[in-house]
Amino acid sequence: MPQQWDLLENKQGAISTLREKLDRLLPQVVGAELIAISAKTGEGLDRLVPAVIAADTAWNRPRPTAALNRFLESALMRHAPPRSADGGCVSAT
Numbered sequence: 855m856p857q858q859w860d861l862l863e864n865k866q867g868a869i870s871t872l873r874e875k876l877d878r879l880l881p882q883v884v885g886a887e888l889i890a891i892s893a894k895t896g897e898g899l900d901r902l903v904p905a906v907i908a909a910d911t912a913w914n915r916p917r918p919t920a921a922l923n924r925f926l927e928s929a930l931m932r933h934a935p936p937r938s939a940d941g942g943c944v945s946a947t
Contacts, residue, residue, distance in 0.1 A: 860892040881929075886912075 862868050869890060877884050887905040891898035936944040 860894050860897065865890070882925075 869888060873888055876886075876888065886909050887901075889898050889901050889905050891902060938944050
């Protein structure tokens with residue numbers, strides 16, 4: 855949710871850049887609606903609550919175990935857990 859939207863000159867370029875960064879850095883939110891708002895003018899506020907409700911509904915929808923396993927495997931491939939000097943997994947405890 856970009857803020858101070860009214861201060862930007864190239865709004866379309868800024869929203870495109872932000873969308874690309876979000877999709878790349880936060881793959882779990884790919885496809886989530888991006889709502890630009892302006893506290894000064896109130897622009898975008900009318901779309902905010904419906905977008906939050908839609909995101910909550912999508913996030914809390916049951917997922918098949920196989921799909922969850924594929925997502926987790928993909929995440930582990932991109933961000934492998936740290937390894938100890940002997941090659942084992944590092945424990946948090």
